[in-house]
Amino acid sequence: MNSLNDKIRSLIADKGMITFAEFMNMALYEPGQGYYQKQNPFGHQGSFYTSVNASASFGRTLANAFADTATRLSLPAHFCEMGAGSGMLANDILTHLKNTKPDFYAELKYTIIEKSGYLIERQKELLKEHEGKINWTAFEDFGGFQGVFYSNELVDAFPVHRVIRIGEEVKELYVIEHEGGLTFYPEKLSTPKIQEYLDRINLKITDGQIVDLNLDMTGWVQALSSKIDKGIVFTIDYGYPAENIFASYRRDGTVTCYYKHSQNNDFFERVGDQDITAFVDFTSLQSYGHDAGLVPVSLTPQWLFLVQSGILSEIENAETDLQKASVKALIMPEGGFGTNFFVLIQGKNVTVPDDFPYRKGAKETLDILSKMNGF
Numbered sequence: 112m113n114s115l116n117d118k119i120r121s122l123i124a125d126k127g128m129i130t131f132a133e134f135m136n137m138a139l140y141e142p143g144q145g146y147y148q149k150q151n152p153f154g155h156q157g158s159f160y161t162s163v164n165a166s167a168s169f170g171r172t173l174a175n176a177f178a179d180t181a182t183r184l185s186l187p188a189h190f191c192e193m194g195a196g197s198g199m200l201a202n203d204i205l206t207h208l209k210n211t212k213p214d215f216y217a218e219l220k221y222t223i224i225e226k227s228g229y230l231i232e233r234q235k236e237l238l239k240e241h242e243g244k245i246n247w248t249a250f251e252d253f254g255g256f257q258g259v260f261y262s263n264e265l266v267d268a269f270p271v272h273r274v275i276r277i278g279e280e281v282k283e284l285y286v287i288e289h290e291g292g293l294t295f296y297p298e299k300l301s302t303p304k305i306q307e308y309l310d311r312i313n314l315k316i317t318d319g320q321i322v323d324l325n326l327d328m329t330g331w332v333q334a335l336s337s338k339i340d341k342g343i344v345f346t347i348d349y350g351y352p353a354e355n356i357f358a359s360y361r362r363d364g365t366v367t368c369y370y371k372h373s374q375n376n377d378f379f380e381r382v383g384d385q386d387i388t389a390f391v392d393f394t395s396l397q398s399y400g401h402d403a404g405l406v407p408v409s410l411t412p413q414w415l416f417l418v419q420s421g422i423l424s425e426i427e428n429a430e431t432d433l434q435k436a437s438v439k440a441l442i443m444p445e446g447g448f449g450t451n452f453f454v455l456i457q458g459k460n461v462t463v464p465d466d467f468p469y470r471k472g473a474k475e476t477l478d479i480l481s482k483m484n485g486f
């Protein structure tokens with residue numbers, strides 16, 4: 112079998128150049144060879160941690176939030192997780208519900224949508240205890256859904272197009288072969304969808320600035336809406352609203368690589384052996400979704416969402432200082448997961464009551480908590 116590098120170079124030789132999105136898609140998802148297709152990329156042995164690896168409190172808190180949402184909004188007990196990675200989040204959620212809400216668990220159906228054949232096998236292995244409850248399906252075959260749909264760090268793993276302004280012109284950065292190596296080369300935009308994206312958020316790129324645009328995200332959220340009959344969508348990821356993500360001080364975009372827990376921007380090194388990821392533009396995610404029928408409910412920093420979902424009781428119940436510290440890592444600024452991460456909630460054909468906890472701002476939430484705790 113050709114190495115992944117050879118495959119990419121031969122595609123470039125055929126086409127002259129490929130978009131960065133095509134390169135990133137192959138580097139991450141080429142069957143048997145891409146980063147997510149051949150080894151466990153998560154946790155200590157991999158290249159990065161997600162909130163799921165930081166603490167099982169994350170999954171337990173989400174389990175409570177999702178079950179509570181299904182009950183409050185009278186949705187069927189059906190959860191769908193897209194981009195389930197090692198399967199740890201599904202396992203933490205299902206195990207917690209089995210232990211604490213057996214009636215809800217008995218009713219619950221759990222669907223997983225996962226692109227990596229390698230990770231599906233790992234998920235099946237890890238989730239044996241919940242066999243019979245879970246079904247795996249391809250996104251294309253998914254539809255008519257009623258329930259709670261969610262993802263954690265899915266959208267940041269979609270391939271992005273790199274766009275640059277040079278003088279008066281907006282160009283796309285393609286990947287070409289030059290003097291034996293891969294490098295970027297600016298040329299005309301590969302699709303009109305790029306200009307549409309820029310126009311929608313009225314983005315004026317400054318001269319020499321690079322922005323990374325996640326066109327797959329826009330197609331995904333529109334398709335997702337058409338597959339949901341009645342439900343609520345939680346998208347948890349790192350990123351920011353557009354004005355922050357595309358601010359002129361971010362001259363080099365946000366796409367970056369992780370190799371064994373160190374960040375680098377050597378996109379064309381260790382191809383298939385390192386993660387490549389970009390910040391999520393929540394403004395566009397919300398706006399494209401809205402056009403397709405997903406009504407925005409709230410956009411909340413992850414720390415606040417977790418507090419609103421009751422994570423503080425996880426600290427009270429922690430048995431060791433280490434456990435306490437790992438929960439705090441999810442909500443404290445220095446933990447890394449609390450401040451860059453947001454939870455976007457969108458709904459379709461549901462009535463969200465005024466007392467839905469995620470509609471409250473930070474001050475209101477903290478006031479309620481301090482009254483509850485008597486301080």
Ligand SMILES: C[S@@+](CC[C@H](N)C(=O)[O-])C[C@H]1O[C@@H](n2cnc3c(N)ncnc32)[C@H](O)[C@@H]1O
Pocket residue numbers: 147153161162163164193194195196197200224225226227230250262263264265268269
């Ligand atoms: C960064 S990982 C996050 C994994 C897990 N949710 C966690 O938080 O640990 C991204 C996951 O999304 C999956 N993925 C990426 N694009 C996908 C797509 N189009 N359809 C389904 N799964 C996808 C990847 O294979 C991987 O499992």
